[in-house]
Amino acid sequence: MLGDGGRKRAVVFRIGEFSRLTLVPVTTLRYYADLGILVPAYVDPETGYRYFSAEQVPLVNRLLVLKDLGLSLGEVKAVVADELGPDELRGMLRLKRAEIGRRVEEEQQRLDRVEARLRLIEKEGGMPGQEIVIKQVQAVRGLGCRDTVDQMGIGPMFGDVLGGVMMQGATPSGPPMAVYHDPEFDPAAVDMEVLIPTAAPPSGATPGGREIVECVVPAAEAAVTVHLGPYPTLGEAYQALLAWFSEQGRTVGGPAVEVYLTGPDEPGGPVTEVRLPIGA
Template sequence: MFSIGDFARLGRVSVRMLRHYDALGLLRPARVDPHTGYRYYEAGQLSRLNRIIALKNLGLTLEQVGRVLEEKVGPEELHGMLRLRRAELEAQVAADLARLAEVEARLRMIETEGVMSIDVVVKSVPGVRLAELSGIAESFESDRIGAVIRPLYAELGRRIARAGLTPTGPGVAYYEPVAEGVRVHAGLQVNLEPGVSHDFDVVDLPAIEQAATVIHRGPMDTVGATYQLLATWIEENGYRGTGVAREVYLAYGEGDPAGWVTEIQEPVTRPA
């Protein structure tokens, strides 16, 4: 048998915790010295201790843990419950990291207010033919858009290659508000005749007579600040937006994200 201190060390828990489990009836000592009151445990009780800790980590209260233990949950079922909890925790961590990235992006936007300047070029943009796939994002938040557009581009690349085609220019993305959120269009420039059936859409984006364009450098999770600076420039220079902006990925997806280059094209007009 093991003293309560040794059993706590072997079970990687505290003595205080073992005393608490004893008081609740979750894990009684194998023997209690009637004269000293010292608690002693057997090695076989480590199995029950492991189950108590595992069930606690699943988010169960100690009262619920006691009920589950009375039902004698087997190792396989317990393992399945732990796998499910692990998946839930991983999803929670991923969501928290995405929120942290969004907070950092907002902080950068606030820090650059009235400080950063951008070089905006107003120019005409020629029409372009795209092979594209689209999907729905919950909102315009960078992490929501990214979660949709990345798999769209991966799948579009596979389908274009399967069709024996090669992109003729950089990727072009654009976004449309819809009732469900945002429709994300992921396109690659291609040279093909209309009317031929493919497992992707073929879209002709019209020419833009006047577009306020700016170069964004870096990953797209920081593009919000560039969009806001562009919006300020448009307003201060007497323009107004007239359509859906396009993102042209001039250098994107390879190497250090700090070196990625995207051109934002915002259709504008200057009222008379």
Template sequence: MFKIGEFSKICRVPVSALRYYADIGLLPPSHVDSSTGYRYYSADQLPRLNRILALRDLGLSLDQIKQALDDHLTLDEMRGMLRMRQAEIARQVEDDQARLNRVAARLIQIEQEGKLMPEQEVILKSIEPQTVLAIREVIAQPEYVGTLLGESYAALGAHGITPAGPPLTIYHDQEFKPNDMDIEVVLPVGSQVTDAVSLDGGRQLTAYTLAGINTAACILHKGDYDRLEVSYNAIARWIERSGYRVAGPPREIYLTAPGDPAGILTEIQYPVIKG
């Protein structure tokens, strides 16, 4: 039996962490002196601790680790868990590499400070009502919008319906939140379409008439989505200066087909009223 300090040295884990693991029941000492409260650890606990450290190193939460160890999960479950983590880490590596690129881009941008992109013009339009197939969902990750759009298009094709215009999304949230965004994916179709179209998992595209917008402040965004803020800024500046104010959820219209080499065109539409 080792006192906590010795055990700390042996297993290369800080005393504070060992106490914490004891507190949360992840690694209770093999013996606790009931009069002094001293924790005593046995070498037999090292295998468990090493498994804890290994799993922690892989990025699992202590809760997950506790469950994994206490439920004696099967090799298969363990494999599944690790493979999931593998995928997550791989994704993070990608993210980080993208971040690296953004840092590099930012560096270049700093070099040529001042040379801003020419700002697009904001124009006022009236948007007509239109017959659409649409699905509204609360999604966990913003990127899922793309998937949803793809699914919807596929379903349209499978039913032999041709879109009557470029797809759009409506952002229904009262405020922005990165998780659980309340969005609607909308595909304009001919007015003869009246039946819902099913997607996977019991979801479906409903057919209805999307209301028009009396006055919409619109801007055309040229280029990648990750520069979309620039156009949102421009439109916000315009709204503020013009004496209008926002009167409903904004829409994004995706004007170019995916993969179009000529560059991406997106229109942002904000319902506004004088006020």
């Protein structure tokens, strides 16, 4: 058309023209060429210049469409290079559909959380002091015992169990924990389990007066918060957790667990993690 005198030379474009034709940036074209996804029709062995043919424009479009459907460049390469059949392609797209669906769901939930947080800020004028996080806590194995005591007996029980475990020669592998088996807190009769995590628990003997046995706190999905301050103020943490449960429309799925990250002798009071399992 533009001269060429009848010699049959394929119509090729340099990378810049091709970029203008396809609206794909030059650097990206080079990147695709290096990855082998869009191999130039001809590469000058002297200069390294890449030349693309007009027939490659629809290939670029196919590539863009596949990318737009959410395929990674590796998958795109497999599709355009290996010419994989409609079955594999269908399978791949079904996977993508599931994956994108999941992502939509996730983002929607994230959006809900952001909106809840915004409402909270509007109402309270700032971030709350204690955050509530969902965690998949794994099971904890250790030594301890379960007993029903009144409110005043809680402190002594810790000392008792701790002393008993030490007497057994076991080495704590983490901070002490307690499980409160009563759904309601009754100051007169607290059904609680105190345990010290240990790596390889040797078995039973008696300390001050209670029997030390192997105990397990089961794995759970739990709403978790951390309370800073003396034990009488732990109720705030439970209030916040229960408010969260009612706000989320979820139910409590098991007994509360407290983890005593720091003892009561610290300046500023102890640090206590409170876990409330989420119902199935």
